[in-house]
Amino acid sequence: MIQKPLHSMKFTSNAMQTELTGKPVVEMRDISKRFGSLRANREVSLAVMGGEIHALVGENGAGKSTLMKILYGHFSPDSGTIRLNGEPVRFRHPREALKAGIGMVHQQLLIFPQLTALENVIVGNEPVHRGFIDRRRALEKVAEIAARFGFNLPMNTNAGQLSFAFRQQIELLRALYRGSKVLILDEPTSLLAPFEVDRFLDLLIALRRTGHTIILISHRLREVFAAADRVSVLRRGKLIHTGFIAGISREEVADLIVNGESRSAVEPQSRLAVAEASVPSDRTERPKDLLVLDNLSADPSGNDIGLESFSLRIAAGEIVGLGGVVGNGLSTLARAIFGMAAIRCGTIHFDGRDFTALSIRDRIDAGIRLLPSNPMEEALLPERSLVDNFLLGSQRSPAFQRCGLLRKEAATVYAARQLEIQKVRYEKVSRPVSSLSGGNQQKVALARVLAGPVRFVVLEQPGRGLDLKARVELGRRVRALSREGVAFLVISHDPEELLTLCDRVGIMYRGRLAGTTTIGEASPELLARWMLGVKNGEHD
């Protein structure tokens, strides 16, 4: 839907290339890094030119984040050298990288929820006047930067109350405020709504115009092709391609990422690919409703607003997708179904039984699962082992018990099998989840909710951090489970994800359902209109 303006942007960016190619700002040469038996980077040589947007793409666990964390001083490489503006550098700590003008925005944002947006921007680098923080000067300086690049961040609001898009602006501003000229962005668009993505890409282009160099890690090739000048592909720790965007097609890049996989497996974007797996239309009669939400109103939860008279029916085996801009009640809905939000009125019926007041434990026992949007904080135990994380939630199951004692061996075998099914790249089942790459953490969270006796699964942002292949795998698994009668509610801010995964899609706007429609009649344009609160004919 936004393809056209972006194409014109691409031409301008290509026109600038001639002046960019002069000298590299960042030059990483023969970088290798091992974590135990895992070779995260193997002799990677990457040169990033001044004033370019350089995209870094690859599968989950291909070593993108590791490479950037080496550049940012989080890790030191086992071998290899880094040059910045031609000078050899060796950062032992992110502080040193920051001082040298390199800033990084992580996949998981580092935000202090109790501090205001402004305080979050200046934290660690506060302007001091006679021993006190000089707020006025800080505000002036930050506001000036924000205005220059078109940020619209409310400076005096607590960060905990801000939407994800705003939190991301905080992180970007923080890097700019510290004078970073090289910005590393790790999956910046994964939680943004489509129009927020466009804004964000415009912002990147504005930054480049002022001489900033941007390294963009992304799984979304559409965005890479919309904004980047050059693209580098990492595969299993090795750099296998670097080149201008103009000289390569999306399909070719996708092929490079998965290398040797058949074309149809790597294009979840094209609906045809999944169509072979999804045949919902030949159903003649609607199976009985599994989950019925009737006139549900709920209090705000977390960073999200509450629900207002929300009604929805989901049948067994049905895959319903709901989208909307962050902060419109999607995450409260997910929590309400799972029993984690305060219900004011209305009912939740599951399989004919009233579930409105049941405990989370009872809902799990009934086969309801939830994948929250931030599993590391809300569903996993980051510091504990993979085994413990698979055991979590099933610790009372007889399969893992003998005479009241836990059977750790059984849990270990179970975890290993689930990791295998979900194709997680891991070193050892005894290592903590936090040692995995972002995409693999997401796979672990997915494996947990899809395993075992499930009947209804709420997937919030299931594709977050997943590469193309993993997303296709996920689609297949969801479809296969739905044929066995498992119903899904997929919540995503990415309409494309909804359109490829679901039978029926809808949009939430200000805590209400703006509308639902079958996949045949849905279009990105319709969804985008609903997201902005524009309705056609329908009223509530």
Add this chain to the structure above:
Amino acid sequence: MKRNMAADSPRAGASGGDRAWDRLLESVSGPLVACAAALPVCVVISLSAGAGPFDLIAGLWKGAWGSADASAATLGKLTPLLLTGLAVSMAYQARLLNIGCEGQLMLGALASAALASAASAKSLPASLLAPLTLIAGAVIGAAWAYPAVWLKQKRGVHEVITTIFMNTIAIHLCEILVLGPLGDGTAIGRTGEIGDGAVWPPVWQYGAMGLTAAPFFAVVLGFLAHFWLSGTPWGFEVKAAGCNPESARAAGIEVERWQKRMFLLSGALAGLAGALEVVAVHHRFYRAFSPGYGFDGITAAFLANAAPGWVWLSGLLLAGLRAADKWLQLAVGISPSSIYIIQACLLLSVAGQPGIRDGLGRLVSNLRAGGRVQLGEHTRTGEPESRP
């Protein structure tokens, strides 16, 4: 299928072994580093008192383990230290800090002494009186812990604040009670002697006083707690709730209920420590009954990384220090207050452990790039997210 299992199992076996080793290392490294850090301090104290550089350490060893009497005294002091240490570390499994062990111990001791010294109780058979005495201590200890956890869950009051206040109240309350209704009528401020049925007599003639079963009982309790935590689904739930309450809740674990249970258990253990002191050592309760066992329990717990399976070790260390203080004065001529300096050093180096490890790690990484140290940093990068 079968082949698949076989393929999995060697990996599982190897990682299991690794894990046990890692855990052992993690549990022991804290106390070891702490002791190593306290060593130079001992030398300095020793030299400044005009003794030889290692006289203090030798004196501590002799005072704690040099004779049958000394060992018996050390083991005797182990009981309350281990149990209060266990109390603190069990609460900490649910990420609650019970600073109120001192008060819970005092009231628990008073309750058990008052019960066992009452005239009507003395006629009870030992098989009834002995367990009742201990139960009274544990119940009163738990009851005294309850307001703190109730206030935390209903009103959001931090348990550290409330338990500190409750300590002061408990100590003065004990004084009032022991000088008044529960005293033996004298102005000394003590209860009457407990009935013979409640007394734990020495079971092993070791040293002049003999040894009761109390320290062994405490050690067994420590191991039971350890196996309960690491081996049962309930223990798993407690640890999950402590590790990430949000995720635990989403997994159907009743986090608040576990917090409450663990805090009450903690109070009960502290109360039991007091009761055991009564039945095995003093046979009555008196003013200034505890020389700060409740507070030493905090040191004992964190010296052992709050691992219930290791509190016996840190408990022994602290008990040894306590038992050796008189010997230091008499035989070495060093002021017994030097043990408080040593204890403070131990606690400081445990509190500073992340920093010390970090510093050591950086030192090693500067000496040779790569290896384990980077792995440590790797996990650290995720931390700001997961910690409040």
